[in-house]
Amino acid sequence: xxxxxxxxxxxxxxxxxxxxxxxxxxxxxxxxxxxxxxxxxxxxxxxxxxxxxxxxxxxxxxxxxxxxxxxxxxxxxxxxxxxxxxxxxxxxxxxxxxxxxxxxxxxxxxxxxxxxxxxxxxxxxxxxxxxxxxxxxxxxxxxxxxxxxxxxxxxxxxxxxxxxxxx
Amino acid sequence: xxxxxxxxxxxxxxxxxxxxxxxxxxxxxxxxxxxxxxxxxxxxxxxxxxxxxxxxxxxxxxxxxxxxxxxxxxxxxxxxxxxxxxxxxxxxxxxxxxxxxxxxxxxxxxxxxxxxxxxxxxxxxxxxxxxxxxxxxxxxxxxxxxxxxxxxxxxxxxxxxxxxxxxxxxxxxxxxxxxxxxxxxxxxxxxxxxxxxxxxxxxxxxxxxxxxxxxxxxxxxxxxxxxxxxxxxxxxxxxxxxxxxxxxxxxxxxxxxxxxxxxxxxxxxxxxxxxxxxxxxxxxxxxxxxxxxxxxxxxxxxxxxxxxxxxxxxxxxxxxxxxxxxxxxxxxxxxxxxxxxxxxxxxxxxxxxxxxxxxxxxxxxxxxxxxxxxxxxxxxxxxxxxxxxxxxxxxxxxxxxxxxxxxxxxxxxxxxxxxxxxxxxxxxxxxxxxxxxxxxxxxxxxxxxxxxxxxxxxxxxxxxxxxxxxxxxxxxxxxxxxxxxxxxxxxxxxxxxxxxxxxxxxxxxxxxxxxxxxxxxxxxxxxxxxxx
Numbered sequence: 001x002x003x004x005x006x007x008x009x010x011x012x013x014x015x016x017x018x019x020x021x022x023x024x025x026x027x028x029x030x031x032x033x034x035x036x037x038x039x040x041x042x043x044x045x046x047x048x049x050x051x052x053x054x055x056x057x058x059x060x061x062x063x064x065x066x067x068x069x070x071x072x073x074x075x076x077x078x079x080x081x082x083x084x085x086x087x088x089x090x091x092x093x094x095x096x097x098x099x100x101x102x103x104x105x106x107x108x109x110x111x112x113x114x115x116x117x118x119x120x121x122x123x124x125x126x127x128x129x130x131x132x133x134x135x136x137x138x139x140x141x142x143x144x145x146x147x148x149x150x151x152x153x154x155x156x157x158x159x160x161x162x163x164x165x166x167x
Numbered sequence: 168x169x170x171x172x173x174x175x176x177x178x179x180x181x182x183x184x185x186x187x188x189x190x191x192x193x194x195x196x197x198x199x200x201x202x203x204x205x206x207x208x209x210x211x212x213x214x215x216x217x218x219x220x221x222x223x224x225x226x227x228x229x230x231x232x233x234x235x236x237x238x239x240x241x242x243x244x245x246x247x248x249x250x251x252x253x254x255x256x257x258x259x260x261x262x263x264x265x266x267x268x269x270x271x272x273x274x275x276x277x278x279x280x281x282x283x284x285x286x287x288x289x290x291x292x293x294x295x296x297x298x299x300x301x302x303x304x305x306x307x308x309x310x311x312x313x314x315x316x317x318x319x320x321x322x323x324x325x326x327x328x329x330x331x332x333x334x335x336x337x338x339x340x341x342x343x344x345x346x347x348x349x350x351x352x353x354x355x356x357x358x359x360x361x362x363x364x365x366x367x368x369x370x371x372x373x374x375x376x377x378x379x380x381x382x383x384x385x386x387x388x389x390x391x392x393x394x395x396x397x398x399x400x401x402x403x404x405x406x407x408x409x410x411x412x413x414x415x416x417x418x419x420x421x422x423x424x425x426x427x428x429x430x431x432x433x434x435x436x437x438x439x440x441x442x443x444x445x446x447x448x449x450x451x452x453x454x455x456x457x458x459x460x461x462x463x464x465x466x467x468x469x470x471x472x473x474x475x476x477x478x479x480x481x482x483x484x485x486x487x488x489x490x491x492x493x494x495x496x497x498x499x500x501x502x503x504x505x506x507x508x509x510x511x512x513x514x515x516x517x518x519x520x521x522x523x524x525x526x527x528x529x530x531x532x533x534x535x536x537x538x539x540x541x542x543x544x545x546x547x548x549x550x551x552x553x554x555x556x557x558x559x560x561x562x563x564x565x566x567x568x569x570x571x572x573x574x575x576x577x578x579x580x581x582x583x584x585x586x587x588x589x590x591x592x593x594x595x596x597x598x599x600x601x602x603x604x605x606x607x608x609x610x611x612x613x614x615x616x617x618x619x620x621x622x623x624x625x626x627x628x629x630x631x632x633x634x635x636x637x638x639x640x641x642x643x644x645x646x647x648x649x650x651x652x653x654x655x656x657x658x659x660x661x662x663x664x665x666x667x668x669x670x671x672x673x674x675x676x677x678x679x680x681x682x683x684x685x686x687x688x689x690x691x692x693x694x695x696x697x698x699x
Contacts, residue, residue: 027596031338038345038360045352045359052626055352055359058614059345066341072334097390097563098588101383104567105580113568121560128390129556143561147568155221157572 028073035066093128100124112162113152117144170296177523180225181531186524189226190532193233198540200234201241202547203558206385207255208238209601212498213381214562216374216505217569224506225524231502232482232525233532235495236288239438239475240536243280244547247273247467248403251551256438256474259446263459263466270462275408279464280471281540282408283420287476288533290424291431295483296526299515303487306512311623312630314489314511315616316640318609321490322602323644324434327651331599339602346371346603347610354618366578373607374501375570375579376586380600381494382566383587386559388594406541412464419449419469427476432483434492441477442470479529486514486522489612494601497608505573 038059045056100120107116118140125136151157152167161167180186200211212231219227242257247264260280267276309317326336349360350370361367408416426448427441449469450459459466482499484490489511491497503510508518515522570583590600624630631637 027592027598028334031342035341041360045357049355053354053618053621055355055357058617059348059359062341062344062348062610066338066345069334069337069341072332073338076332076334091390093390094387094591097387098584101563101567101584101587104564105571105577105584108567108571108580109577117564117568121564124560124563125556129554129560131554131556139557139560143564147564150218151568151572155218157217157221158575159568159572 025074028070031073032067032070035063035070038063038066097124097128100128109160112165113159114144114148114162114165117147170300173300173519173523174296174527176519177525177527180520180524181229181527186226186229186528187531189222189230190233190528191535193230194237194240194532194535195539197234197237197239198241198244198536198543198547199550201238201243201257202245202550203553206558206562208235209494209498210381210385210562211238212495212502213374213377214566214569216378216498216502217572219502220505220573224503224508224518225521227502227506228499228521228525229528231499232529236475236478236529236532237536239478240281240284240540241547243284243471244277244540244544245551247276247280248544248548249551256442256478259442259470260467262446263461263463266460266462267464267467272462273403274406275412275464276467277403277541277544278406279408279412279416279468281537283416283423283468283472284475285533285537286420287424287427287472287474288479288536289530291428291476291479292526292529292533294428295480298483299487299522299526302483303512303515306488307516308636309512310634311616311619312634312637313640315613315620316631316637316644317488317490318613318616320640320644320647321434321484321492322606322609322613323647323651325493325602325605327647327654331597333651333655335598336602339598339600340606343603343606343608344610344613346376346607347373348614353611353615366576371582372573372576372579373604374505374573375583376607377498377501377604378566378570379583379586379588380590380593380604382562383583384590384594384600386562387587387591389555389559403544406544408464415464416468419445419465420472422448423469423472424476427473428480430473431477431480432492434484434490438474438478438481441473445469445473482525485510486525488512489514491605491608494604497601497605500608 042056042060042063045059046054047057047060048054100123104116104120107119121140121143122136125131125139126133129136131139148161148165151159152161181190196211197208200206200208211234215231215234219230222230239256242252243260243264245251246257246260247268250261250265252258252261264276264280267273322340326333326340331339345360347370350368351357352359358368423441423445426445427438430441430444431438446459446466446469449465450456453459453463453465455463478495481492481496484492485496485499489500489509491500491510500510503521508514508521566583567580570579571577573579593600620630621628632641
């Protein structure tokens, strides 16, 4: 066993046990802090105006509910999470998927709908879903063509069309 | 007589070639979605909302309603044949439906489910039609205080019946209300939480948020996971149940219709609770409760009838009071808003073509389902072979193109992606997005009616107890809150919550759940907290 492995073996369980309760309480704490921030923002908007409800009172009431609920979440029983869930809590594939979605949003307005659908769905099918090349290429082209005809030609929705295609 | 002529007008709307095609597309799409793993009716309706923008209002709701009750049928097919519930309300059907399939009686199980669903759906549609006009004309007397209280009762009932703990459901409702308050103040017009952004001044688009929370978060949760092997489907021979099957099922179908219709009316009820309640009742009153879980046809007939009756009946509060009673209804509310129609007490009188058209389309759709369902069973089973990666790619592209097309706005696309990421973490931490979307839809109704009520009464809250109808509503609200507090205190709510929790998990992760898990009432029998 290397020194590194030995250190990992010793440190990992302790780190896991120290972080685990914190991680489980984290959603309640985050929601509580968000609630407090909204309460502050609502206060600044004004809770009353000329003796009636001001713009801030309604969100302030919702924020109070959020803070009270978050206290209940933090003090309540924690959700049991499987070891498998911990290992894949935010897997690289999910990050890649979010990047692909953002890339699609950027490409849509720059190069047009059909090419961006073909490119992003090809990436999704080949890289994220691990499909074979042939199926990925055919599926992405079919998807691009079907959506072009459905949204642009049939439903006449004004989406950004590629320069080489008719509207 | 009025009702008959209104209904006839509804048929004139529903029977146009376009709307007939839309009903057919809706029910077929719904059945496919009910069968496909990972896609439920909520996700599908969320991602298809922008498509309905190009249709007129009755056609849009006809299509979405078709998807909704089509999915109820579709989920049954896989529950019976492969023990994989396509959507949550069908989990109960796996208990006895799949056992029947293993005994070589898959056909009668599917047959009685289809017949029960048909009867439940048709009976609930007629009840809905009979109740709609009196309820709507009564609700037309509602002023701001009553509209506020109806929405509050709706939210409290959703809290009471949700499949998650009270603090978690409360937090989701609060976040939904806060999301709804972003943008211009409805009275003064000043900006709230806009951070100087012009786009934020218009508010966050609820449809974009729902599409992210349901569509994209579902995809993110499944990305990188391998597809499960397609389970071997049971063989389907004759589909017609025999004489004894019909005799055994008559009572459960009748009770399922009544139970489903009643539960469908209650906010937070819907098809899941309807099928659970029907199964429990049938098992309790049966002379042979030991047969349940081992292929009792009553355990298929009752719940299948109840879930279709429940999903049909849940249209009543939406179309007559403007009160969505569950997530799907909240999305339909959003679809109507997209069309420039605000659901409420005046919908039936001001937009009769929507109400009666949708009602007539439900009858047509249920007949289509009965005719199409059984011959297409073999085809639907093949759909189980479609891999999750392919479904995800199509879902993402359709969602993002759809959300952009709402307002041709990149801001909506960004909102949707952020909602998707937030929804992903919500799922990982065991929060369900349903109450959030419902509260986001009801948020503006609640606020504007509260402020109008207080403006009428010069700021005095006594307006809620000095008017007859609102006083009754306050009493109902107090009773609901007392009931909620007492069931939480006695731990009963926890048991129900965990049962629903288990159903959700069984539907999402294809885990084994038995009839005993659902119907046992002993404290501690379901005392496990699970991550969904």
